[in-house]
Amino acid sequence: MTTTAARRDRQREQLIEAAERTIAEKGLAGLKARELAQEIGCALGAIYNLVRDMDELVLRVGSRTLARLDEALGHASQGALAAAPEDAAGRLVAIALAYSAFARENPRLWRTLFEHRMVEGAEVPDWAVAEQMQLFRHIMAPLAALLPEAGEPQRLLLGRTLFSAVHGVVAIGLEEKLVAVPRRELDHQIETLVRLVCAGLAADTTLIR
Amino acid sequence: MTTTAARRDRQREQLIEAAERTIAEKGLAGLKARELAQEIGCALGAIYNLVRDMDELVLRVGSRTLARLDEALGHASQGALAAAPEDAAGRLVAIALAYSAFARENPRLWRTLFEHRMVEGAEVPDWAVAEQMQLFRHIMAPLAALLPEAGEPQRLLLGRTLFSAVHGVVAIGLEEKLVAVPRRELDHQIETLVRLVCAGLAADTTLIR
């Protein structure tokens, strides 16, 4: 016997999956409450029993995307560690390239992570913020190997900066949809950026204080 | 005597300025056709005689923002050049910091430059693309001084990468509105990033090929 709560949970899952498919296919702007209701076979108003509003739905899709991204970065980091345990810079490059690959392969879902703005006044829930912070741990490990003498706060700051910089290259690189940036070229830009920063770190450690 | 066309041009200017003020105050989401019509004193439908649609209006506001940004970067570059003509890296840092300052001082207008997505299928007009490319010239000059031996294509690629990287740090740094990143900290991250890349370039020119 299926209790009401269990069925609602199942339907909520269906809703989130339908929303994920829709965003992946048509982008965030293509997400319509009425279409979702029809797709999961419920009334329009029922959606608001499964989810507070569309914002929460988008946030939950973002949570799934973030989990997949986290997994991709973890695999890349692990692979690079196995291939060259000493090469911390290479591991950073591998993570950055994995980030780029994920963005390229999931363009609309990835975009949604940043495109989505909360309605005025509403705050991002704590669990969403915590998830985003989790991503940094992949960067922090190689960074600690690269800068054993720097303090943790300095490393955190640098990790954040490095992530943001790579993100910027990917974001602007994938912007112009028509003249799609060739994968090779974008990946080369990213690798160059990360290696330049690492070379800079090796050349002049006083830049990190 | 004011011909009809002249009055329409004047009203179009009013419309763009009103839209600019609105976006600066309330953000892109706060831009409503009906409010604009009331503000410039015309009927709702008249807006569509001044502008094809809201997309074009936002693009025109973006054009003004881009012009002011271009001016700010030019001033910063010029100032740094006068202060230390030899220090190309310092000029890059000055430009990056000016970019950060502009974004911080014009958060909603700056955001609109990137937030805005064309409706499906519509393409960004050529004049808008050309304007964006203009920005790069500020970066290219110091880069040429820094890498006299590199080819122009390599320099262009690196300039684009550097711009994107700094943009990423600013974009993510200004993201969380509540826990506003202190100006000092953000500027320090940016300067660190640019100096690290410059140090990397000096240490290992083979990274740019």
Place this chain on the structure above:
DNA sequence: GTGAAATTTTGAACGATGTTCATGACCGAG
């Protein structure tokens, strides 16, 4: 098992919003 109470589902209705279009005012040339 039954009936009442509580809960959930329903979809019409509401309030916004961008855009269009018949209508009527207005302008300018002859």
Place this chain on the structure above:
DNA sequence: CTCGGTCATGAACATCGTTCAAAATTTCAC
């Protein structure tokens, strides 16, 4: 002055997300 075309007008339309009173369903005590 007049008339033909141009332009302004705002009601109407198509979509949205969201709400809510009513209907349907489930729950539960007896």
